[in-house]
Amino acid sequence: MKRADSLITWYGELTTRQQLLKRGSLLLSPGMLWLMLFLVLPGLVLVVVSVVTRGAYGQLEWVFTLENYKRLAGFTLFGWTPDYLMILWRSVVVAFFTTLVSVLLSYPLCFFIAGRPERSRYMWLTLVIIPFWTNMVIRAYAWFLILSPELPIAKLAAVFGFIPEGAPLYPNAFAVYLGMVSMFLPFVTLPLYASVERLDWSLVEAAQDLYASRIRTFTQAILPQTMPGLSVGIILTFVPAMGMFVVPDLLGGAKYMLVGNLIQQQFGTSRDWPFGAAISMGLMVLTMVGLQIYRRKGKEVQVV
Amino acid sequence: MNQNQNLTTDQSLSIKNICKNFGDVKALDDVTLNVASGEFFTLLGPSGCGKTTLLRIIAGLEMADSGRVFIGGKDITGLPAIKRQVNTVFQSYALFPHLTIYENIAFGLRSRKFPDAEIKKRVIRRLEMLDLSSMAQRHPHQLSGGQKQRVALARALVNEPEVLLLDEPMSALDARLRAQVQEDLRRLQRKLGRTFILVTHDQAEALVCSDRLAVMRQGRVVQCGTPEEVYDNPKDSFVAKFLGAANLIPCTKAPGGVQTAFGFLALDKEPSWQEGTVAIRPEWIGIGDKEPERNGIRAHVTEIIYRGTNFDLWLEPGPLRVRTSSYRRIDPGREVWLELAPKELVILEDEAR
Numbered sequence: 001m002k003r004a005d006s007l008i009t010w011y012g013e014l015t016t017r018q019q020l021l022k023r024g025s026l027l028l029s030p031g032m033l034w035l036m037l038f039l040v041l042p043g044l045v046l047v048v049v050s051v052v053t054r055g056a057y058g059q060l061e062w063v064f065t066l067e068n069y070k071r072l073a074g075f076t077l078f079g080w081t082p083d084y085l086m087i088l089w090r091s092v093v094v095a096f097f098t099t100l101v102s103v104l105l106s107y108p109l110c111f112f113i114a115g116r117p118e119r120s121r122y123m124w125l126t127l128v129i130i131p132f133w134t135n136m137v138i139r140a141y142a143w144f145l146i147l148s149p150e151l152p153i154a155k156l157a158a159v160f161g162f163i164p165e166g167a168p169l170y171p172n173a174f175a176v177y178l179g180m181v182s183m184f185l186p187f188v189t190l191p192l193y194a195s196v197e198r199l200d201w202s203l204v205e206a207a208q209d210l211y212a213s214r215i216r217t218f219t220q221a222i223l224p225q226t227m228p229g230l231s232v233g234i235i236l237t238f239v240p241a242m243g244m245f246v247v248p249d250l251l252g253g254a255k256y257m258l259v260g261n262l263i264q265q266q267f268g269t270s271r272d273w274p275f276g277a278a279i280s281m282g283l284m285v286l287t288m289v290g291l292q293i294y295r296r297k298g299k300e301v302q303v304v
Numbered sequence: 305m306n307q308n309q310n311l312t313t314d315q316s317l318s319i320k321n322i323c324k325n326f327g328d329v330k331a332l333d334d335v336t337l338n339v340a341s342g343e344f345f346t347l348l349g350p351s352g353c354g355k356t357t358l359l360r361i362i363a364g365l366e367m368a369d370s371g372r373v374f375i376g377g378k379d380i381t382g383l384p385a386i387k388r389q390v391n392t393v394f395q396s397y398a399l400f401p402h403l404t405i406y407e408n409i410a411f412g413l414r415s416r417k418f419p420d421a422e423i424k425k426r427v428i429r430r431l432e433m434l435d436l437s438s439m440a441q442r443h444p445h446q447l448s449g450g451q452k453q454r455v456a457l458a459r460a461l462v463n464e465p466e467v468l469l470l471d472e473p474m475s476a477l478d479a480r481l482r483a484q485v486q487e488d489l490r491r492l493q494r495k496l497g498r499t500f501i502l503v504t505h506d507q508a509e510a511l512v513c514s515d516r517l518a519v520m521r522q523g524r525v526v527q528c529g530t531p532e533e534v535y536d537n538p539k540d541s542f543v544a545k546f547l548g549a550a551n552l553i554p555c556t557k558a559p560g561g562v563q564t565a566f567g568f569l570a571l572d573k574e575p576s577w578q579e580g581t582v583a584i585r586p587e588w589i590g591i592g593d594k595e596p597e598r599n600g601i602r603a604h605v606t607e608i609i610y611r612g613t614n615f616d617l618w619l620e621p622g623p624l625r626v627r628t629s630s631y632r633r634i635d636p637g638r639e640v641w642l643e644l645a646p647k648e649l650v651i652l653e654d655e656a657r
Contacts, residue, residue, distance in 0.1 A: 205365050206398035208385040210412035210463070220411070224402040 050277035058271030068278035091259040095241035098180040102188040110196040171253030179247040188233035195229030316341035316499040322371035333523040348510040349520035391460035399444040406440040412463040430458040540654040577656035586627035590643030
């Protein structure tokens with residue numbers, strides 16, 4: 001008998017392999033369609049646009065070239081400059097430290113919330129979520145107020161000589177990090193909290209019983225257990241942080257440009273879509289590489 | 305007998321006047337216990353009696369509100385778990401899921417920075433002792449319940465603790481395996497000569513394993529002694545019923561014995577109370593067709609329960625439970641004579657009314 005025709009049971013139902021396949025693809029098709037329309041298709045458009053030429057008025061001219069990628073790599077008419085690569089690299093660094101600081105802040109926060117009585121936990125979680133209810137741009141502007149020269153933070157910084165007297169604490173790298181971390185903290189806190197809340201404390205006690213130091217208790221009893229939530233949090237932060245442009249634009253000023261700003265500029269004021277598409281591709285590749293490195297490292301942590 | 309007086313230098317563990325409250329609940333109420341070096345000691349009691357809390361206080365995972373804990377004569381009351389020469393086998397085993405069996409067992413030695421060669425030597429010895437050698441490179445999720453339990457045991461023993469604490473280590477095993485593991489545990493303890501403290505709610509486990517046991521109830525130690533002492537002479541009806549089965553007979557004192565609902569019963573000893581309870585184990589009641597010389601009761605069988613090794617009979621008046629050997633089937637409705645021999649009747653001294 002042919003394999004495809006043979007009867008099999010599927011959750012108590014008698015059916016054939018062919019029929020299952022048909023039904024499976026039917027059920028999957030809405031999702032597939034969605035992915036095609038909003039991920040694969042735009043991705044292909046981006047690839048195509050990144051290899052065509054910009055016309056004199058910003059229109060696309062169908063002359064295929066790798067010029068945009070060369071430009072991104074720093075080769076110009078006047079020789080090689082690392083400007084664009086620097087911006088890309090800076091974006092990686094900012095995303096990395098934003099993620100790191102968010103993780104470092106989230107752990108104590110999650111343990112604090114998980115340690116509250118059951119009823120007040122939801123209040124604390126709501127407090128973590130509340131910033132989400134406000135638009136990102138408005139939140140970035142809120143930092144202007146907080147960092148303005150009249151308020152104690154800027155005054156204190158002036159006392160220690162970090163900034164001139166009467167100046168605001170922006171635009172600079174510090175303000176960008178502040179804005180980024182406050183923006184992305186909940187993305188780490190919420191998934192991490194889900195892991196922390198379910199933590200099996202008997203493993204922590206076992207580590208204590210077996211003479212483990214605080215660091216060893218964390219790496220051996222807590223970290224492996226919270227890895228699922230932590231992974232989600234890291235990816236949810238690192239990936240969007242790489243492309244973030246609102247916060248660096250407002251709080252970083254023109255001197256502190258990230259790749260997000262650069263892309264926005266190309267599609268906006270510069271009207272250079274092909275170059276913008278090429279940078280976008282570069283960002284995507286970098287993000288993929290970053291995730292891949294994280295996956296490798298993550299696996300090592302799991303095994304060791 | 306005052307437990308405080310026989311405190312000697314070979315006391316492995318000594319607990320003095322421990323109290324612990326959780327909110328309004330008194331988890332432990334002035335508990336004092338002494339455990340000799342090399343003794344297998346069991347804390348037995350129903351859930352919520354405070355036995356696990358006491359174990360956690362000994363381990364250093366919980367701090368007592370008042371009272372002191374001594375190990376080997378040294379006061380360790382204020383020391384945290386990581387500074388105590390005590391290791392625990394947890395109820396859930398709490399094996400580290402991301403570590404191999406070898407690394408799980410090596411955990412405590414690695415924490416204390418033993419050299420690799422020494423760790424290897426010790427871990428391999430424990431692996432062999434507990435028949436786990438072939439499992440060394442596996443992860444906990446690949447093991448059966450019994451194997452996990454042995455790993456937990458090896459992980460604790462490899463540190464050579466002065467006192468090994470076992471928190472209901474067999475509750476996750478099925479009944480057949482449990483009986484086997486109880487005997488193994490007993491043998492292992494004899495072989496090692498270390499002090500073991502077992503927490504359990506399973507009376508069979510307590511009887512099989514212990515040198516001595518303490519029956520706990522509502523944060524207090526009700527009775528403490530060897531399994532035979534406690535089984536043969538329970539102090540009150542709680543101990544009598546918790547450790548084995550017992551017929552409890554309310555009674556009032558009378559010259560030479562007690563007056564009960566079945567009539568006069570002669571006793572070997574005078575009870576200290578006027579009104580109280582006497583107890584008799586179902587297997588200690590004699591059953592026959594002729595009237596015995598003393599303490600005979602005419603009764604008829606109302607129910608018979610087959611238990612494999614024996615029959616349990618329920619009789620009226622009473623109801624009284626009588627255990628007979630499995631070749632003596634007595635059908636319901638039969639009239640028989642019961643003998644509640646004076647030497648088998650236990651006066652529950654703490655059960656005055």
